[in-house]
Amino acid sequence: MIEQNIRIEKGSAGNDGHISDIAGLLYDAFEPKMAALGLRREVWGKAALNSLVIEHSFFAYRGNKLVGVVGVATRSGKFLHFQLRELLKHVNPVKALFYYLALNLERRILKDELRIAYLAVAKEVRGQGVGKDLLHRVEQFAAQQGFALLSLDVVDTNLSARGLYEKSGFTVVKTIKFGFLTRRAGFTGAHHMQKRIAGSSSQETGTIDRDAAPRSCPQ
Numbered sequence: 001m002i003e004q005n006i007r008i009e010k011g012s013a014g015n016d017g018h019i020s021d022i023a024g025l026l027y028d029a030f031e032p033k034m035a036a037l038g039l040r041r042e043v044w045g046k047a048a049l050n051s052l053v054i055e056h057s058f059f060a061y062r063g064n065k066l067v068g069v070v071g072v073a074t075r076s077g078k079f080l081h082f083q084l085r086e087l088l089k090h091v092n093p094v095k096a097l098f099y100y101l102a103l104n105l106e107r108r109i110l111k112d113e114l115r116i117a118y119l120a121v122a123k124e125v126r127g128q129g130v131g132k133d134l135l136h137r138v139e140q141f142a143a144q145q146g147f148a149l150l151s152l153d154v155v156d157t158n159l160s161a162r163g164l165y166e167k168s169g170f171t172v173v174k175t176i177k178f179g180f181l182t183r184r185a186g187f188t189g190a191h192h193m194q195k196r197i198a199g200s201s202s203q204e205t206g207t208i209d210r211d212a213a214p215r216s217c218p219q
């Protein structure tokens with residue numbers, strides 16, 4: 001059961017003031033991968049600031065403190081899409097190109113698919129149902145918006161996340177092996193997981209703007 005004083009909100013302009021907290025929460029949650037990429041916290045923070053589409057997310061708050069985030073992607077829009085131009089402001093061109101490829105790499109998304117791209121819960125509230133509740137909120141939203149499929153990728157060593165996804169009804173449909181290429185980042189493969197959405201109903205307010213673009217998106 002979710003801790004009672006935690007509330008879940010759909011991302012909107014009202015959450016703008018928390019963008020650096022969102023970037024920090026994601027960095028903490030994925031620190032081993034960031035470290036393996038040689039991506040420093042300040043660089044990630046600055047690049048994420050201008051690459052984040054807040055409408056593609058849901059947040060968990062305890063009081064005013066951000067304690068969880070889930071970012072989603074559709075065929076036409078992503079929670080985080082790093083522009084090369086933005087990365088070039090913070091690192092040299094070789095690194096910028098490397099980060100551009102590594103951070104934006106994603107399997108093709110189908111028209112009726114909602115992809116869970118990032119899920120992170122602050123350490124101090126883990127194990128209290130926050131992750132499960134964020135996923136549930138995404139699923140509700142997906143059904144209301146008429147999506148038929150939820151999907152995600154989870155690395156082979158992340159047993160707690162896989163456990164959470166399985167308990168939430170996802171199943172592994174494909175496993176990819178990366179071998180030594182990603183060992184430094186703490187994993188050697190990834191599972192692609194999916195969950196079919198039972199039914200879809202009317203539109204909810206605060207729809208994802210399928211054309212929403214990151215702030216830094218060049219015109």
Ligand SMILES: CC(C)(COP(=O)(O)OP(=O)(O)OC[C@H]1O[C@@H](n2cnc3c(N)ncnc32)[C@H](O)[C@@H]1OP(=O)(O)O)[C@@H](O)C(=O)NCCC(=O)NCCS
Binds near residue numbers: 159
């Ligand atoms: C993965 C993560 C989001 C889980 O968030 P959380 O709020 O702690 O998860 P919950 O408390 O909602 O747990 C949900 C379920 O997962 C299960 N679970 C947790 N750890 C598990 C494990 N090691 N093995 C099996 N199941 C596990 C729990 O049993 C729980 O089910 P229950 O409530 O029926 O007992 C959180 O640990 C996190 O932010 N990790 C770092 C970032 C990350 O790995 N993100 C996912 C990337 S794909």
